[in-house]
Amino acid sequence: GQNIDQPTEMTATEGAIVQINCTYQTSGFNGLFWYQQHAGEAPTFLSYNVLDGLEEKGRFSSFLSRSKGYSYLLLKELQMKDSASYLCAVRDAGNMLTFGGGTRLMVKP
């Protein structure tokens, strides 16, 4: 099975940088995803890591260490619209995703 842990809530200031951590214990690993979900909306894809290292995409970056079962999502130059839940998800050897409970990020002015 899969066990995925991420903080429940975080608060940050507009313009700042925030790092959301995710740790996982899995019986099989075939990639890690980050999704963003605004209140009342569907999750939308942010990033994908399957190899160790950093993937950068604009203001968002995601890091993976497979040996440590660890990932983080880094958000730079925070904007008010970044207030949302961020979901870490691990894919198994098939194509099944197991989601963490999500981290609710509140960006304050």
Add this chain to the structure above:
Amino acid sequence: DAGVIQSPRHEVTEMGQEVTLRCKPISGHDYLFWYRQTMMRGLELLIYFNNNVPIDDSGMPEDRFSAKMPNASFSTLKIQPSEPRDSAVYFCASSSGLAGTYEQYFGPGTRLTVT
């Protein structure tokens, strides 16, 4: 493409009634997933299909839940009989391996309330 389409968007029903949720995946996607999301349990996978064939239904809570995918462009999730604890948002998602990542695209969800 219109994205993943789900209907209805909202459903309110009484306990004991049958509920049918519908999903049209993105054209060309060969994987389809049904999820349920609640505050208490987060986002849970119920069942997924590959090329219309159910691959893993271990997340289906009990026999009251059933899912079908009669063709590549349509799937249903049925709850019979419904119970108040089934109240949740049900998402359908689809994916394809063509991009190499198998990222899943989610539909807008169906908010189900069972009274």
